[in-house]
Amino acid sequence: MKTVPAIPFDDYVFLHRRLYGLFRQRWSMSQTGLLKRVWKDSLQKSADEESEDLLAGLLFDVRTAVILIDEIGLKQAVVCAVLMFRPLMKGYITVDEIRKDFGEEVAAIIRGLKKVNDLTEKKSRVESENYIKLLLSIAEDIRVVFVLLAEQLQLMRDAKKSTPENRLDLSVESTYLYAPLAHRLGLYTIKSELEDLSLKYTDRETYDFIARKLNESKRSRDKYIEEFIHPLKERLDKTNLKYDIKGRTKSIHSINSKLKKQKIEFDNIYDLFAIRIILDSPSEMEKAHCWQVYSIVTDMYQPNPKRLKDWLSIPKSNGYESLHITVMGPDSKWVEVQIRTRRMDDIAERGLAAHWKYKGIKEESTLDDWLKSLRESLENRDVDIRDKLGDFKLDLYDEEIFVFTPKGDLFKLPKGASVLDFAFAIHSKLGATCVSGKVNGKNVPIKHMLKSGDQVEINTSSHQSPKQDWLNYVVTSKAKTRIRQLLKEEAGKQVDIAKEMLSRRMKNRKIDLDDPLLMQLIKKLKYKTVTDFYIDIAAEKLDVNWVIDRYLELGSKEFEHRDFLSATGADSFIIKPSSQEIKSSDELIIDQNLTGVDYRLAKCCNPIYGDEIFGFVSSQGIKIHRISCPNAHDLFSRFGYRILKARWSGKTSGTANYTSVLRIIGNDQLNIVANLMSIISKEDGVQMRSISIDSNDGLFQGNITVMLASTSMLEQLIKKLKAVKGIKSVSRLN
Structure with missing residues (x-):
């Protein structure tokens, strides 16, 4: 008998316990029986085939299902689809059997999962057309996106066992696509964990630093939270309200973002946590009870009126409802207090998925509107793929403002939206003919940026039509998509007019039109596209007769010869100076297996042979950054489609080609700097380029720039410098 693959015993226990729990998710006896049969066959098959990969895959599916149940709040159809998908792909069950025993709903979800599975060979670069197809498949059935998020979260949790290259791929995808998706769907806990794990895998040093600082300050933080909530509890206990109250620490990623954005030290962050008050209130009393608690909190602690966020009156479009206030706590520290009901907290933790548990909630229509606009944007074939992705990400992450029509109808728009965005939000025709707006009774231009609470009226004209610069005035994907479509349609009309004009003039002059020669002329006139060329003719920026004359000149041999000489004359030929930054050797491999490609080493992090890079x-071309580059996260999140895999080839020239800056701190004593310089000068293969030292209060600190060949040489140098008496720390800058 063949042995079962070497999966840890604890995993087997987890597998069977969770399966037992999952199979009791209110399915019928026939459904439960089918699930057990399929899984029994799958497990037996994995043992018979000695297929550790298959059993590990089934275990992954169970963990994914647990996330869907415990952390997102889904049951039955979605969980069943996840558990049945791998057996289906292995041929242990058919789609017809699934449809017969589990219904069309489960089969529909599996079809969506199969679409995504067909794209598993997608590259980590989001510029590929496959990503657009992936996003469109997501937009077809919202339940598919919940499964994708659960799978991505489980992949990120398991990534610590994976290769650095795979961790980078997962981190880029998580930062660029999945964390924004979780944010848009209100899954803040999953969003935070994805971002934290991405930071852990791309900048472990920063992650460990913040985690260590949080751990060191935990005792004092817990003491302060208790000091804050103790008198608050006494006041709340005197009411008839049922409540829970607790402190919540900021995520490591959000702390890191604050450190970078505000350029402050960790000890200067005072809002490391928030106090959350969760009320058990009947639906008809939810708002009244929340405002009652608000009154109690602000009676005890001085509120900051500028930091009041009321998402009770107008919830976010992802369903988030809560009341946020910032008050002055003990020791004059600002503390954020979040007030919400149990239902609101469930929705805040589990996002839009939680709405299906509550009757009378109509937020799904908001989700449908978002998915509809997403599909419209992604299905527009006339738009450049990078514009599509940019619009998609913008729609995911935007904060919201709330504006009103003259009749009082409410519209939710992203922060930074203009009058023109508002016009297109109401109707595309209204946006296309918009000439100005009236905000709170005052006339404003179409690019006027709106604020929450504005009442907006749109002025139109039948003579108005979209202009190219309108794209600079809007931020919503709906407005951008429609403007591009209208401009494309207008450009098409102009091209037809210009073509007919050119053809008629050439026919009048009895000249035959040679398309290759015309294309050569268009290229010589430095037009990027044929459309641009014809648009300039239609706009009379190019005279048709002048174009025909140039066309005839280009067709003559004498002109071709003269043009060739002028283009290659020795007096105009300049040899470009070589740059030390550009390397075309085989030390580095870009993308899959490209070598000999020109690239530059980014100055923000100075990568060295041996570093983990991308x-x-x-x-300015391809730039190579370290995974731990201070700009890496921003590049991943904003420009994920521009990320390329990169790795060192395994061989190096051994010459000192790479720049590194060392930060040194030590006691300001006699000859210590001379000792450092002596060590560097004696180190084989290391060249010192510059040194900058400052001293203050008996300490010196400074930067030393060196040239060397690899990270191993750098580590050896740092080790020797740290051994110098009086040196407190030596670290690599950036």
Whole structure:
């Protein structure tokens, strides 16, 4: 008898316990029986085939199902689809059997999962067309996105056992696509964990630093939270309200973002936590009870009126409802207090998925509107793929403002939206003919940025039509998509007019039109596209007769010869100076297996041979960054489609080609700097480029720039410098 694959015993226990729990999720006896049969066959097959991968895959499916149940709050159809999908793909069960025993709903979800599975060979670069197809498949059935998020979260949790390259791929996808999706769907806990794990895998040093600081300050933080809530509890206990109260620490990722954005030290962050008050209230008393608690809190602690956030009166479009206030606590520290009911907290933790548990909630229509606009944006074939992705991400992450029509109808728009965005939000025709707006009774231009509470009226004209610069005035994907479509349609009309004009003039002059020669002329006139060329003719920026004359000149051999000489004359030929930044050797491999590609080493992090790296496609070409680069997270989240895999080839020239800056702190004593310079000068293969030292209060600190060949040489140098008497720390800058 063949042995079962070497999956840890604890995993087997987990597998069977969770399966037992999952199979009791209110399914019928026939459904439960089918689930057990399929899984029994799958497990037996994995043992018979000695397929550790299959059993590990089934275990992964169970963990994914547990996330869907425990952390997102889904049951039955979605969980069943996840558990049946792998056996289906292995041929242990058919779609017809699934439809017969579990219904069309489960079969529909499995079809969506199969679409996504067909794209599993997608590259980590989001610029591929496959990603657009992936996003469209997501938009077809919202339950598919919940499964994808659960799978991505489980992949990120398991990534610590994976390769650095795979961890980078997962981190880029999580930062660029899945964390924003979780944010848009209100799954803040999952969003935070994805972002924290991405930071852990891409900048472990920063992650460990913040985690260590949080752990060191935990005791004092807990003491302060208790000091804050104790008198509050006494007041709340005197009411008839049923409540829970607790402190919640900020995520490591959000703390890191604050450190970078505000450029402050960790000890200067005072809002490391928030106090959350959760009320058990009947639906008809939810708002009244929340405002009652607000009154109690602000009576005890001085509130900051500028930091009041009322999502009770107008919930976010992802269903989030809560009342946030910031008050002055003990020791003059600002503390954020969040007040919500149990239902609101469930929705805040589990997002839109939790709405299906409550009757009378109509937020699904808001979700449908978002998915509809998403599909419209992604299905527009006339838009560049990078514009599509940019619009998609913008719609995911935007904060909201609330504006009103003259009749009092409410519209939710992203922060930064203009009068033009508002016009397109109401109707595309209204947006296309918009000439100005009236905000709170005052006339304003179409680019006027709106604020929450504004009452907006749109002025139109039948003579108005979209302009190219309108794209600079809008932020919503609906407005951008429609403007691009209208501009494309207008450009098409102009091209037809210009083509007919050019053809008629050439026919009048009895000249035959040679398309290759015309294309050569268009290229010589430095037009990027044929459309741009014809648009300039239609706009009379190019005279048709002048174009025909240039066309005839280009067709003559004498002109071709003269043009060739002028283009290649020795007096105009300049040899470009070589740059030390550009390398085309085989030390580095970009993307899958490309070598000999020009690239630059980013100055923000100074990567060295041996570092974990990635490539970034910038306007100046490919730049190589370290995974731990301070700009890495921003590049992943904003420009994930420009990220390229990169790795060192395993061989190096051994020459000192790479720049590194060392930060050194030590006692300001006699000859210590001279000792450092002596060590560097004696180190084989290391060249010192510059040194900058400052001293203050008996300590010196400074930066030393060196040139060397690899990280191993750098580590060896740092170890020797740390051994110098009086040196307190030596670290690599950036």
